[in-house]
Amino acid sequence: MEEHTGKKNYEVDWNEYLPGVAIDCVIFGYHEKVLKTLILEYKETDFFALPGGFVLKDENLDEAASRVLFERTRLQEISLNQFYTFGSLSRFNPEPMRIVMQKNGLEPTKSHFLLQRFMSTGYYALVDFKEAEPIADFLSDSCQWYDIHDLPSLLWDHEQIIQKALESLRENIDHRAVGLNLLDDEFTMRELRNLYETILGKELNRSGFHRKMVNSGRLNRIGKKNTGKAHRSPYLYRFNT
């Protein structure tokens, strides 16, 4: 159907999409104590932005978010979390997109679908850094992981969107099994705590964290132990859902 670099422009029939409505995905991954998110770089520009997309006329808003996630990562069945809808006038700035389209050999009319004003609903997803295969779309030549604290300058209000996603993730961290996708199936309490500390941006008490996690009842301790270093081997845990 399409190659790995995504759809060709001429295959896109913008009439299939709802006008005015967009979605942006903040796709969180975690690797070596760093929280990362997928960022697109548009071709032949210094423009960076969140992976986003539009809503098909016969598609739920949530499904559009799942589809965008799939198109950029090939991941499916990932829980997506709607956190806010961005609709200020100040985010309406078609100029960068016009330049991007020009660089791709297009000369869009002023009323081209991609140059409209959009509301954008933000979703965040937690995905396995190792399982995701970042795939650029037809206007961009890379889709890469960036440290959440070392992002390039992003177009439009996308930095604000990431900030809001992070706030939402922090608020939800205790209500959801955050580690489920961000960590390996089996992990030590240390690894889980590192993840929490990275997300929350602060150190957590070691014994308190241990107790809290065990008391939450969401973890199963695997009989096995880990090895390698010159100290007591930690237990391995697994989420029980």
Add this chain to the structure above:
Amino acid sequence: MEEHTGKKNYEVDWNEYLPGVAIDCVIFGYHEKVLKTLILEYKETDFFALPGGFVLKDENLDEAASRVLFERTRLQEISLNQFYTFGSLSRFNPEPMRIVMQKNGLEPTKSHFLLQRFMSTGYYALVDFKEAEPIADFLSDSCQWYDIHDLPSLLWDHEQIIQKALESLRENIDHRAVGLNLLDDEFTMRELRNLYETILGKELNRSGFHRKMVNSGRLNRIGKKNTGKAHRSPYLYRFNT
């Protein structure tokens, strides 16, 4: 400019609005231990729905919500809280609106603005029951307060929207001065507790609530006391922001 029953249809130029994007307002009021919300009844039908509206092309999403609130209540400077954007396909059902328009003497084409599929962003507001003047719009002949637990059957997914607004209000109840608009300027601890119990749908411990509110530091105790009943007079409190 327009009379109290709202804009006449022929004054509305739908080209001024963004397609595909709507907002719905859950306007909460409180009176005599009952949490209420404003509901529109469409003319000559048994159709009830939330007050809603669309987004002008030169207007922020938040501003559209404020405008809708103003148009239905004449209230301004009320803080509105965005809680969710509803975008499932199942909410797309233009038939009731087509009937409403017919009852109003219109014979809309199938692609009329009002018969499109919309995403709808939900906002809730807390307003002073006594200060709001409910005003119907041009398609409806009433805009009235209904007990949140005794609503008429609502069109589309509007019952779900109210439910989600209520959940959001409950989650935010401790972070915001909920009583600020829902109660009089000065109130007793009993009145504040009644409000909380109504919103949360459960009884709260009397002394615990008292302490929690006082310790929150958001209340000022007014020297004056209240009178009337055969028991100790309660103090009056006021929010200090």
Add this chain to the structure above:
DNA sequence: ACAAAAGTGTTATAACTACACCCATGT
């Protein structure tokens, strides 16, 4: 005097913090 409801106090429990101590492991 009494009932009613507000203000205040006491105690028990739970959750989190900080720190200490013990245990397993590789050098």
Add this chain to the structure above:
DNA sequence: ACATGGGTGTAGTTATAACACTTTTGT
């Protein structure tokens, strides 16, 4: 043996819940 770091235990603090007691007020 020793350092390292994970597991566990012990106060101290704080927040909440449940209940009792005291105060004020009109009948």
